[in-house]
Amino acid sequence: MKKKIRIFNLITIKDLASLTNVRKEEIIKICSSLGIKVSVYQRLDYELLTLVASDLGYEVELIDKQIIRRNKARISRDPVIILLGHVDHGKTSLLDYIKRSKVNYEEYGGITQNIGVYKVNINKNNSLTFIDTPGHEAFLAMRYRGTQITDLAVVVIAIDEDIMQHTNEAINNAKAVGIPIIFAFNKIDKKNSDIDKIRRKLAERNLLVEDWGGAYQSQEISAKYGIGIDKLIEKIILEAELLDLKSSQEKAVGSIIESSLNKENGYTATIIIKDGILTLGDYLLVGEIFGKVIKILDERGNQLKYVRPSRPVLIFGLNGAPATGDIFHSYKTETEFQKRFSYKNLLKKEPDLRFETKPSEKLNLIIKADLNGSLEALTEVLEKIILNNKKINLIYKSIGNINESDVLLADTYKAMIVGFKVKISSAAQKIANKKKILIKLYNIIYKIDKKLKEFLSNNSKRAELIYGRAKIKTFFTIRKLGIVAGCIVLEGKMVINSKLKLKRDNQSFYIGKLTSLKTFKKDVNLVKKGCECGINIKNINNIKIGDIIEAYKEI
Template sequence: AELLSKEKELVKAEEIIKQQEAEEKAQKEAEAAKLAKIKAEEEAPKKDEIIKAKVAKKGTTVLGKVELEPKTKKPTKKEAPKASEPKEEEVPKTEIPVKKVDQLIKASAGKLKGVKITGQKIDLSQFKKPEKVEKKKRVRIVKAKVDPNKFKKGRKPRREAVEISPEEAQKRVRETLEKLQGRGKKKSVKNRRDKRQAHRDVAEETNQQATENRSIKIAEFATASELATMMDVSVNEIVTTCMGLGMMISMNQRIDAETIQMLAEDFGFKVEFVGADVQESIEEIEDTEEQMQVRAPIITIMGHVDHGKTSLMDYIRETNVIAGESGGITQHIGAYEVTLESGKQISFLDTPGHEAFTAMRARGAKVTDIVVVVVAADDRVMPQTKEAISHAQAAGVPIIFAINKIDRPTADPEKIKGELAEMNLLVEDWGGKYQSQDISAKVGTGVPEILEKILLEAEMLDLKANPDRLAQGTVIEASLDKGKGYLSTILIQKGTLKVGDYVLAGSFSGKVKAMLDERGETMNEAGPSTPVVLLGLDGAPTAGDEFHVMESEQEAKKIASRRGQLQREQNVRTQKHLTLDEIGRRIALGDFQEINVIVKGDVDGSIEALSDSLQQLSTEEIKVNIIQKAVGQISESDVMLAAASDAIIIGFQVRPSLQARKLAETEQIDIRLYSIIYKAIEELKLAMEGMLSPDVEEQIVCNIEVRDVFKISKVGTIAGCMVLDGALSRNTGVRLIRDGVVVYTGELSSLKRFKDDVAEVRKGFECGMSIKNFNDIKVGDIIEGYAEVETKRTLI
């Protein structure tokens, strides 16, 4: 009995141990699954979570006890039979290794004998080719037999003449007259007459359209392929026709106007030659009233030379710009934008007053809204003043008179108003319609009042423009800068111009690389009535040309190329050739002379003005022939052209390059350099009249290069220089040249070597200098020293 009870207890203990082992295994599996789940969550892509900071708690928080050992069910309290003892006595069984015996397995390959029947059927109908569809037989159309004798040539039988009575003849005549006059007896007669008239009208319209279709509009010097396209014929026919006329041409060769006329007549066409404006017209976009916005007025200041136009602008702008103008006269059109104290903006154009700048004043009157004519109170109404008034009246713009210099003792404003009244220009003080204001540009008297009158006139004009469109405007001036390229001063009249736009101006185009205002500051965009300096065109357009912003660069280049071609053609057409009559006239005169001139300048407007003035000096005995005029410094090619054509070179505000100067000395070409336009005109006039006498002439005594620049607060800008050739002395006049263009002409204020004042510095030595009233000196500038020497002058 005791043994049985012990055996039962042992069995119970074994069951308890097995139960504990099963629980431990289940717990381990649960932990493994939990770890696998955590690992999967860590490997999964985490979403962006916003982690909010929790409020930190002070002190320690008791959370409880953490059991580190896994819980196990305690066995029953019966401790007599220890279940762990028999488990400890168990000895792990050792596995006896079984020896592997290599066995050879022979491959049993059996050959198939005979046909193996699988029992499956294959439908062979799918491999049949589609049957051909029988075509219907064509049924020939049997034409009716033609009588061979029907179209035989020969005499046809005469119709027998039927004699009619006089009564019948009169009746037929009367019926015919009634038909012609529309008085037929029946309505059908009138309907037939109307029908015939309608047919006649249609026929006339058709003939007119045919005539129009047989006329072509083409530019001169077009290519053979372009002409063939216009006439709707092949190029080979054009080439063959030209070969018949004794000319060998290719399909891309340009043909002159006479040949085009001849070829068109051969093919039955009429030719109408068109210019650049018709050939490459740009579509104008009309702005609606909702798109229009108020814009600033454009004011052009006009008047005689030295009557105070630039002084008035100087006072308005509160900057000293007169010091930069040679001889105290304005050489270029100045475009400025002024913001008044009230916040309103006004754009000013300051035009030159010298008589040579007629074309510039005419352009200024065309692009402006209001003209301010400046007249000196101590002078009279001069010819250029009358010309400026005429330009303004021709352009149809309002005129405001500014009677300047009233601060002088000899000023008489009433006298000026009386002279204006003699020209039918009554001012408001005298009961007229023209506004006037007595001012002193030097002191500033009356300047605010004239600005108020300008704004009042602008409000009456109701000036508006659409800024939300492609920009359009006028070229005011153009020049060439060696470092920046071609610079064009433009005035925007419509739309907004932005950096990166594709611009077409005359026969030139380009992408806007940068825009500068009158102070040299960069701009990203400019709206209506804004004057800007444009960088990016591939040439210098003519002052007065319109500019347009195009949709693409290809479109702008295409139109510019076409305009350039037409301009070259026009220049070829207008060249005057020597005729027999001209030769006979020269032989009769005996002493006929011709002066060939090459004009180079810094801006296009000055070149145009100088060329026009020189050509006006031509007489019956002496002729001034301008063979070339261009923007930029005098180059070697200009000297070679002058040598080939026996010409003189006139430079206006430019200087020749070193190579051009040496070549001119070798070829003995006369180069005349001027900074004031009327001096060039006067000297050429003296040369033409044969009145050249010993005169004061400039002689270049040294060339100096700026190596370094120092700025001292009380002294100004000091230039550290190296004398390249010649000798520099204290009384030598200096001319600062930057990229071949004269920037400033003046005299030295100090000349030092190290710390000592010196009277002269020779070639190869360094020195320090400062220029009187000028501080804009940069490294790399060339300073040219000159002296006035009396020499005997020769023209050619």
């Protein structure tokens, strides 16, 4: 009996490879044997998907039978490009030059100036939609979800500087999602520019550009003076043509770019349609937010009756403000909408459910360390671990403390984070708690292999919800009680009857239970950040001033 793959939408070769644990090259070879030439990022139509899956021993079940019908009348669509890179390396300057040279700049006021989404008419045959990702931390979620709603990424690198942390994050995120990358080497007008240094550092990460015989397109540019930008656009168009982007002409599916609320218009949302056509009067469902589309505005403020894929528009009529990156679906009738809304509610406990297949043979992992030498040693240790037939799939590695970007990336790819001699920012910890991301910190490399194997064997489905952390300022011993520590709460809160860990230099050395919590000699149930408290710690005699008490529960 064949195993079953259940999907809501047509998938790419990369997706199918992940679901079946078969190499992408093998699937491409099967397609070639059928006389069909395909790329890694190309979506397989239903007939081809069924044939290839059958050859691999799988049966395909489409949850939405409409897909088969929609696939028969597909039309070409424009590509959506995301601009990524480090702050001040020239992403916005590049886009500003493209706008000035290719369109009437005054046309792009209103919503586009606020959200950084632009449709640019290159010529009579080609239009491109650009997303300029903001660098502020509040938009980290948009940046990571953004590469999932876009077709290709342009990574801008200032060659008078270096490949910075945000650049590394951008490259890893685009690679993990599986979209093509084009490198734009900016600031070639600077005298101290060293292009080969950047090419060499990319090559060290197995990112070999075409100029050096590799597969990644690149272009030297000056966003300030417009040098090389026409050639960059030509390469973007060429890459998009290879993707052979298509769309149906029926129900719209797309992503929220931004949303807001004002007294005059109520809730509004800026969207990009990825597939299908949105028509005035359609019903929209975005998670638990919904509504009827009562107005559509283009980038110039003109009202539209319908909108095709890859074009940013502003819509009116939702009953709430959806989050940036959320996926929406449209429905033509209220009856159809109500049916799907009810079905959606049944799945809301598992909103990311897409398919059923055999268990994964990979453990997705993100590694952070204090130094490059430590990072490489840690990588070597972890890549050798095979547990219950699971191999390590390294999503991302870098030096530095664990931040929001790391946690969001872990959430996107259902990954675990392992840190060596690093800390977790309070903002990152909050996101990890909310999204139940598993994070393990270590201080001694040679112990990691054993400890991680033990942890994964015994706790493969266990994570920790951190309530808070307190620092020990003083302590004393009471004969019948044991040690009582005088503490100040640094983050979150201390909660009675939670589990507790004692940590020194990020390394746990004691696990117990928080059974006694006092403020001013009064028993309390919790103590919040910034407040002092007394915590009774039993069966230990080696604590020090400065040790950290972590209150948590297992989930």
